[in-house]
Amino acid sequence: MMKLSGWQSVFIVVAAVMAGELAEPAKARAADSGSSPIAAQLATGRAFRIASKAFTESVILGEVVALTVSAAGVAVERRAALGGTRLCWDALVAGRVDAYPDYTGTVLQELLHGQGDADVASLRAALQPYGVGLGGSFGFDNTYALGMRRARAAAAGIRTISDLRLHPELRFGFSDEFRSRRDGWPGLAARYGLSAVNVRGLDHDLAYRGLAEDHIDVTDLYATDAEIRRHDLSVVTDDLGFFPKYEAILLYRLDAEQRWPAAFAALRTLEGTIDIATMRTMNGRAKLDHVPERQVAADFVAQRGGRSSVDPAALRESWTGGLFGRTREHLMLVSLSLLAAILVALPLGILAARRPALGQLVLAAVGVLQTIPSLALLVFMIPLLGIGAPPAMTALFLYSLLPIVRNTHAGLVSIAPAVRDSAAALGLSPWAILWRVELPLALGTILAGIKSAAVINVGTATLGALVGAGGFGQPIFAGIRMDDFPLILQGAIPASLLALAVQGAFDLVERVLVPSPLRSGRRHGAARAD
Amino acid sequence: MTTSVAPLLQFVGVSKTFEAVVAIAPLDLSVASGDTLVLIGPSGSGKTTVLRMALGLLWPDAGQVRFRGEVLSPDSVQRARRSMGYVVQEGGLFPHLTAGQNVSLMARHLRWPRTHIEQRQAELAALTRFPVDALGRYPFQLSGGQRQRVSLMRALMLDPDLLLFDEPLGSIDPLVRAELQQDLVRVFQQTAKAVVLVTHDLSEAAFFARDDGQVALMRQGRVLQQGRVEDLVRSPTDPFITKFVAAQPLLAFGHAYDPDRNSKGEPQS
Numbered sequence: 001m002m003k004l005s006g007w008q009s010v011f012i013v014v015a016a017v018m019a020g021e022l023a024e025p026a027k028a029r030a031a032d033s034g035s036s037p038i039a040a041q042l043a044t045g046r047a048f049r050i051a052s053k054a055f056t057e058s059v060i061l062g063e064v065v066a067l068t069v070s071a072a073g074v075a076v077e078r079r080a081a082l083g084g085t086r087l088c089w090d091a092l093v094a095g096r097v098d099a100y101p102d103y104t105g106t107v108l109q110e111l112l113h114g115q116g117d118a119d120v121a122s123l124r125a126a127l128q129p130y131g132v133g134l135g136g137s138f139g140f141d142n143t144y145a146l147g148m149r150r151a152r153a154a155a156a157g158i159r160t161i162s163d164l165r166l167h168p169e170l171r172f173g174f175s176d177e178f179r180s181r182r183d184g185w186p187g188l189a190a191r192y193g194l195s196a197v198n199v200r201g202l203d204h205d206l207a208y209r210g211l212a213e214d215h216i217d218v219t220d221l222y223a224t225d226a227e228i229r230r231h232d233l234s235v236v237t238d239d240l241g242f243f244p245k246y247e248a249i250l251l252y253r254l255d256a257e258q259r260w261p262a263a264f265a266a267l268r269t270l271e272g273t274i275d276i277a278t279m280r281t282m283n284g285r286a287k288l289d290h291v292p293e294r295q296v297a298a299d300f301v302a303q304r305g306g307r308s309s310v311d312p313a314a315l316r317e318s319w320t321g322g323l324f325g326r327t328r329e330h331l332m333l334v335s336l337s338l339l340a341a342i343l344v345a346l347p348l349g350i351l352a353a354r355r356p357a358l359g360q361l362v363l364a365a366v367g368v369l370q371t372i373p374s375l376a377l378l379v380f381m382i383p384l385l386g387i388g389a390p391p392a393m394t395a396l397f398l399y400s401l402l403p404i405v406r407n408t409h410a411g412l413v414s415i416a417p418a419v420r421d422s423a424a425a426l427g428l429s430p431w432a433i434l435w436r437v438e439l440p441l442a443l444g445t446i447l448a449g450i451k452s453a454a455v456i457n458v459g460t461a462t463l464g465a466l467v468g469a470g471g472f473g474q475p476i477f478a479g480i481r482m483d484d485f486p487l488i489l490q491g492a493i494p495a496s497l498l499a500l501a502v503q504g505a506f507d508l509v510e511r512v513l514v515p516s517p518l519r520s521g522r523r524h525g526a527a528r529a530d
Numbered sequence: 531m532t533t534s535v536a537p538l539l540q541f542v543g544v545s546k547t548f549e550a551v552v553a554i555a556p557l558d559l560s561v562a563s564g565d566t567l568v569l570i571g572p573s574g575s576g577k578t579t580v581l582r583m584a585l586g587l588l589w590p591d592a593g594q595v596r597f598r599g600e601v602l603s604p605d606s607v608q609r610a611r612r613s614m615g616y617v618v619q620e621g622g623l624f625p626h627l628t629a630g631q632n633v634s635l636m637a638r639h640l641r642w643p644r645t646h647i648e649q650r651q652a653e654l655a656a657l658t659r660f661p662v663d664a665l666g667r668y669p670f671q672l673s674g675g676q677r678q679r680v681s682l683m684r685a686l687m688l689d690p691d692l693l694l695f696d697e698p699l700g701s702i703d704p705l706v707r708a709e710l711q712q713d714l715v716r717v718f719q720q721t722a723k724a725v726v727l728v729t730h731d732l733s734e735a736a737f738f739a740r741d742d743g744q745v746a747l748m749r750q751g752r753v754l755q756q757g758r759v760e761d762l763v764r765s766p767t768d769p770f771i772t773k774f775v776a777a778q779p780l781l782a783f784g785h786a787y788d789p790d791r792n793s794k795g796e797p798q799s
Binding site for chain 2: 517
């Protein structure tokens with residue numbers, strides 16, 4: 001019988017777990033056939049996971065869906081404002097979420113590469129091979145449009161998109177998605193022969209501010225945007241009929257329909273109940289009046305159900321309760337990633353100090369990791385680790401490596417040779433020298449590295465909200481989405497305070513662990529004897 | 531070979547080269563139990579390299595270093611080091627440990643009973659005339675002389691057979707230096723240990739070697755002459771020795787130092 005070393009068995013266990021993880025969607029698909037009673041049992045054990053894209057309307061629709069499913073007696077797990085189209089679609093196909101609201105035009109152009117017809121029936125057929133179903137329209141068509149300030153459009157004499165050809169001087173500010181989508185700016189420019197050079201990308205919600213403050217002249221709008229009235233914008237007519245229809249629909253996994261028939265029966269009653277005016281009003285309440293999206297959705301559902309209203313207190317997480325939850329999420333992200341980083345970076349730093357040639361390589365490698373933009377790193381993690389805390393923690397872990405490895409290395413190589421020789425001359429083994437002399441001497445420097453990693457992580461962890469990891473980033477990004485400054489502060493202030501608290505905690509740890517002669521300002525003792 | 535007659539420390543045809551520069555030419559040395567050998571010579575003559583090879587901090591390119599008759603090797607060196615005490619110029623104390631912790635580090639590592647450690651520390655403090663109440667201080671809170679006393683205590687803690695000193699008084703001011711010299715010689719006499727001491731100061735060499743000690747004058751990795759100090763002064767075997775001695779006026783033997791002379795008055799080779 002083959003004998004395994006400790007490391008080999010660890011590797012095998014890890015590999016097995018990973019294989020299981022990767023096989024999950026396949027397993028889920030197998031379970032869909034419904035032939036196995038075990039599969040049915042498994043199905044009832046899990047909540048219906050509903051995601052939404054990262055803009056107000058999608059969040060409201062997602063919440064309406066969640067409340068409807070929940071009212072049908074099915075447990076619901078929310079992944080509100082999960083990300084852009086591609087991210088939500090990938091999560092849906094991979095079985096990490098069960099449903100999210102989207103639009104027919106987006107499905108056709110973005111997910112099916114513009115091949116086929118935009119009507120619901122042909123889209124539904126085209127999505128079948130992916131194991132994805134498409135519900136009936138919620139009742140409105142949220143097509144793209146271009147908008148300008150009324151006065152600016154009047155001054156330039158612009159009423160149709162064709163008129164834009166005569167005004168190459170106009171400054172275009174488009175949402176990043178619109179700027180890169182086939183059914184967005186590239187297609188539009190080709191169709192109308194527009195050759196504007198002055199095109200920049202910016203967040204859709206910031207584009208309105210850009211228009212209002214005269215930084216840009218033209219932006220992309222959605223037909224249901226509440227801001228059209230608020231900012232007194234004129235919609236530039238799509239005279240060539242370029243923009244496809246964007247009927248709001250629900251995309252869902254076909255296996256979910258089999259698992260939760262009651263939920264889907266309830267969802268079918270939603271179809272056709274939200275017209276464009278209703279949607280624009282709901283968007284307005286959320287974005288202009290700063291009513292939480294959950295409340296807006298709850299009021300809509302209550303109204304449909306004939307009840308006057310839903311008790312707001314039952315829906316809105318209490319301010320402190322929300323803070324508590326977010327603090328816990330944030331601390332989990334930071335502490336687990338930091339702990340893992342310490343366990344890896346400390347040995348790496350020691351190795352780097354012991355083997356200078358290898359050390360240069362290690363330092364260069366962790367340095368390169370640090371140069372990857374955090375948002376990009378988070379997105380790279382999604383195909384590997386899915387959404388939620390794992391990709392965020394992994395990214396934070398990778399970022400924590402550099403300060404800890406570098407400081408461990410620096411702390412060890414700065415120890416005076418005479419001190420190291422004296423320790424060796426006592427007859428201590430290399431491990432005992434490391435443990436009793438070198439690490440204690442480098443401890444202050446190492447702790448400083450861990451501290452800066454922790455403080456940076458507290459800030460970077462706010463980006464975790466973009467991949468569904470929660471934390472203080474959630475109110476920050478929700479606030480940006482809803483143009484709600486106080487909501488942004490609800491995330492930003494606790495994040496700053498947490499950073500300060502982490503700093504303070506490490507200062508305290510330093511005071512306890514590092515003997516007084518080695519604390520800052522008295523370090524020359526280590527380097528003097530030579 | 532019978533270890534009982536073997537010298538405590540022996541260099542047999544040892545040579546060492548650093549990046550094409552010869553540090554130690556083939557060298558033979560021998561120190562018996564209780565002997566004192568003072569290595570003297572200008573900077574770069576290989577004195578410190580000899581000490582580092584005795585400790586196994588450096589390995590010879592050729593030849594053998596033997597301790598108690600056994601060839602020093604990476605496998606045997608840790609055990610051998612526990613029978614040696616090493617004191618460097620500024621003490622090489624561990625800055626993160628108090629004087630007492632510096633002294634007891636190895637004993638604690640070997641899990642000596644606490645009472646035993648305390649007893650040994652008190653004994654050594656008395657021997658080296660180090661104030662017991664200063665054992666709780668960190669090295670940066672001690673004077674240069676006190677640091678050397680702590681370093682000496684640390685070297686003596688495990689009661690080694692051989693003490694190795696590398697310019698132990700090199701950075702100590704003259705008055706304290708005189709006092710420390712006296713104390714060191716007294717410790718050597720009381721403990722009867724073999725001592726190898728490196729210095730570039732002839733009067734210091736004379737002082738440490740005054741009771742049957744040998745002095746070896748080194749230059750460019752070789753021992754030019756080994757014997758009593760008087761032999762080096764009266765019958766030098768090499769013109770360089772004459773030059774070296776002439777550059778460092780010796781007072782009557784037994785005097786610790788010449789206060790008129792700069793302590794860094796190192797002869798040029």
